[in-house]
Amino acid sequence: MASAPVKDIAVSILYDGESHEIQTYTNEYRSLMMLIYDKIYTEDFGECLGMGKCGTCxxxxxxxxxxxSYYERNEDITLLRAGHTDKKFRLSCQILVDRHLDGLKVKVLT
Ligand code: FES
Structure with missing residues (x-):
């Protein structure tokens, strides 16, 4: 019998004035957006389901x-259209859940 994967990735997510400390493992979720959607109830979040077009994530x-690590689906054009040129702004649906997330701290803006 296979053992459960070790949750060796820690992510800190600020949302609506609260900090959420979340443990996960590589590929538990398809993207950071799916992790946030599953672990924190975020209204109107991720409306295009990860296509990088809506900007709600x-x-x-x-x-x-x-x-x-990230996908490259429409992120640059969507961020530009919303007026976000600073690299600190990202679409969470384009960020993969892997070891590079460990120690990440983000704020949900929608
Ligand atoms: S879910 Fe639509 S841009 Fe990320």
Missing amino acids: LIEIISNCGGL
Whole structure:
């Protein structure tokens, strides 16, 4: 019998004035957006289900321990359209859940 994966990735998520400390493991979720959606009830979050088009999964990177792994689906154009040119603003649906997330602190902006 296989043992359960070790939750060795810690992510801190600020939402609506509260900090949520979440433990996960590589590929537990398809993206950071799915993790946030599942662990924290965030109204009107992730409306295009990860296509990088709606911008409702917007986050601000508060601190990051290293390079994030990501998809490249429409993120640049969606952020630009919303007026976000600073690299600290990201679409959480385009960020993969892997070891690079460990120590990440983000703020949900929607
Ligand atoms: S879920 Fe729509 S842009 Fe991320």
